[in-house]
Amino acid sequence: MRDVINPLSLPNNAAPMWYRDPGLRALAFPTAIGFGCSISLGYDGSLMNGLLANKFFVSAIDNPDPSKLGLIVAGYTLGGLPALLPASFLADRFGRRVALSIGCLIIVIGGIVQALTTGGWKMFAGRFIVGMGGTFCSISGSAYTAEIAHPRNRAQVAALIQTCWYFGSIIAAWTAFGAGYWNSSWSWRLPCLIQILPPLVQLASMPFIPESPRFLVSKGRVEEAHQVLARYHANGDKQDELVLFELQEIKEALETERTATEGVSYATFFKTAGNRHRLAILIMVGFSSQWVGNGIISYYLVAILESVGMTSPAKQQGFNGGLQIWNWFLAIGGSLCVEWLGRRKLWLTSAIGMFFSFAIIMGCSAAYAEHGLTNAGPAVMAFVFIYFGFYDIAFTGLTLAYPLEILPYSLRTRGMAIMSFCVTCALFFNQYVNPIALAAMRWKYYSIYIVLQALTIMCIYFFYPETKGLLLEEVATVFDGEKAILSAQREGVAADDSKDGSATHLETKDYTEARAV
Incomplete structure (x- = not known):
């Protein structure tokens, strides 16, 4: 066996900095189109507030x-459930661009329904439709963005996908703030209508962006994939060593996938202690990402602000707008520190910080409501920012990145489906139960989330292993022991049989993300 090949050490006809390279500058446009999916999701997430x-x-x-x-609020989440399977199927069968186009078109239809009708159930229908389109965009857009990224930038691009959610939420918050001064129904219709702008831009851009090289290879269109990689990763040089390496990696990964998934089912998660550990983490990550208090603030911030004396709609909307800007910067900072600080340290810092921040929010809310302490109101508002700062540094990025790292190749898509289902169940509970519980219990309801945050800290401490700096097979040994090396080689380690019988080990840390998609 030869030495491990680091793809980033291979000669590549691209400038070190992307903005100085024609191919990478051209790649920025399709990357932005992929980011547009998270922007659309974030817009809806902040719109209702x-x-x-x-x-x-x-x-x-x-x-x-x-x-x-x-x-009505949960309509978006409910709409995403029936779209999960068809979105994945269409993205694999007809391409990322086709699935993305379908999702954008559905969002446009749902946005128009929301903007041009009145009535609670019609608004529910509009949100349900938008939720269906959002699932199509989320599944196809995130995969597309990671699959077209240059290897040099893939880790950063993958980490930044989730942070774009906050960019969309910023647009929604300040649009609602500005339109709120209009004394007519257009004060809410316009923000609903603006929701269709990102998907319309994406639809108009589809003829001008490349298809995913991985999808092209999966359909036997290897030459087209070669052209795409050469155009955007090496300024048209089809003999570029990095481009040839990428193409070979994609071909081998697809072959590995076909081999590894034979005989694999959801029941595989229960067959070994390592897989049961993975399943437990997927369930914990899915529910904890929505049950640590963020759901109650994200969708019912107005009720929280009113409970501490901020009753002015303009002030409420301005507070929401400022919060989303804060969230965006903290999420970007946390995503860029993942490899430096490590996953486990970020998880624990985030969860412990949220626990104490939320406890202070509850205490100050009680002081305002029960004892009339006016100074407690501003304290609640300040600690909402501090709470979300702790949430942003880990939960925004790691909720997606950490499960991808701990899952072996053969279980990756099924594992992500399990986690997505848990997230959806948690979201529906939040969006349906929270307004009822808030109305009945007011500040006392926060105690439920403080208990859940304490449980989350315990789960992270006892069940979340560190994966910083580990290769795919090394992550597998954390869960399965030394025997996992052979399993990992069957699932994700590419090897070429040369004429003399030797093999080339192509698995590297830099390509862990590529194998994930």
Whole structure:
């Protein structure tokens, strides 16, 4: 066996800095189109907070009681459930661009329904449709973005995908803030209508962006994939060593996938102690990402602010807008520190910080509500920022990145489906139950999330192993022991049989992300 090959050490006809290279500058456009999916999701995530502070909107959806309001807000999450399987199938069968186009078109339809109709159940229908489109975009867009990225930038690109959620939320928050000054129904219709702009830009861009090289190779269109890689990763040099290496990696990964998934099913998660450990982490990550208090603030910030005396719609919307900017910067910073600080340290710092911040939010809310301490209101607002800062540094990026790292190749797609299902269940609970519980219990309801945060800290401490700096087979040994090396070689380590019978070991840390997609 020859020495391990580091692909980034191979000669490559591209400038070290992307903005100085024509091919990489051209690649920035399709990358931005992929980021647009997270932007659309973030826009919806912040839109409802802005609209619920708008008296015209609340009147337009029939002044719903907490139960009905919960269903309207949860319409987006419910819409995503029936789209999970067809979105994945269409992305693999017809290409990332086709699935992405379908998702964008569905979001446009749902956005128009929301903007041009009135009534609570019609708004629910519009959000349900947007949720379906959002799932199509999320599944196809994230895969597309990672698959076209240059190896040199792939880790950063993958980490930044989730942070774009906050960019969309910033747009929604400040759009709702500005439109809120209009004394008409367009104060809420316009923010709903603007929701269709990102998918419209994506739809118009589809003829001008390349298809995923991985999808092209999977359909036997190897020469087209070669051209795409050469165009964007080596300025058209088809004999570039890095491009040839990438092409060979994709071909071998696809062959490995076909071999590794034979006989693999969801039941495989229960067959070994290592896989049961992975399954437990997937479930914990899925639920904890939504059950550490973020759900109650993200979708019902208006109710929290009103409970501590901020009743002005303009101030509520301005607070929401500032919070989303703060979230974006902290999420980017946390994503860029993942490899430097390590996953486990970030997870624990984030969870412990949220626990103490949320406890202070609860205490100050109680002081304001029960004892009339006016100074407690501003303290709650300040600690909402501090709480989300701790959430952003780990949970925004690692909720997606950590499960991808701990799953072996043959179980990766099934594992992510399990985690997505857990996230969806947790989201639906949050969006339906939270308004009812908040109305009934007010600040006392926060105690439920403090208990869940304490449980999350314990789960991270006892069950989340560190994966910093580990190769795929080394991560497998953490869960399965030394015998995992042979399993990892069957699942993800590419080897070429040369004429003299030797083999080339191509698995590297830099290509762990490539294998994930």
